[in-house]
Amino acid sequence: MHPIIYDVAVSADGFIAGPDADVSAFPPSGPIVDDYTDRLSGYAVALMGRATYEFGYRYGLPTGANPYPHMRAIVVSGAIQLPSDAQVEVWRDLSGLEALRESGPGPIYLCGGGQLAGAIASAGHLSQLRLKRAPVILGGGTPLFSGLTTPPALTATGQVDYGDNLLFQTFRIT
Structure with a gap:
């Protein structure tokens, strides 16, 4: 898993x-950021909420683009609308999380935000x-963490x- x-x-x-x-x-910048950047190469999937994904727009990320091109990217949102040729997947809920953990391509990088982290932790999926x-x-x-129902x-x-x-x-x- x-x-x-x-x-x-x-x-x-x-x-x-x-x-x-x-x-x-x-x-x-600096060594703490350099080490973070190095860690990114060890993740296979980037999982993020809508606000985290849209945060990239402030820095020139085009709508639908993958902010982590070397990873499969998933945005969890009930409301986001992306173009049909988007480079990211949109999940409307977390129902596919167990399957992703079991058969996905590798470690999953939860890059934010607080609501999504709270939901994943509350469901017992945060490792x-x-x-x-x-x-x-x-x-x-x-x-x-926001909306945390069961603190890990x-x-x-x-x-x-x-x-x-x-x-x-x-x-x-x-």
Whole structure:
């Protein structure tokens, strides 16, 4: 069974983006970002919610394009409308998640957002949490998990200190 790994930057107060989806408080470059970029090559599928996918539009992602061309990309949304020739799949719900874990091409990168992470964790499908912790307080925005009905139990499996109070922490979901 392929793991679902939530690999995301997070503030000290638990937000993956500030108000208006602002991510400017997170480092845009440096060793912690380089290591994240290297980890992306180990994922076979990118799974994201609508807001996470549409966030790419701010940076020039064309509608329907795959933000992770080396991966199969799936947007989970009941409302998004993409062109018929879109390079991403649209799932209206999570009913295909078990089959994806069983017969998909490999590890699944949950890249956001908080609502989707909450739904996947609540359903017991989240395998691992990889947090790029920034020493900032955002005070609001998109939480790491939203709508979490059953909080998962975590076991810390590693931590790397990148200096400047930047930490990379890994947790196994138990």
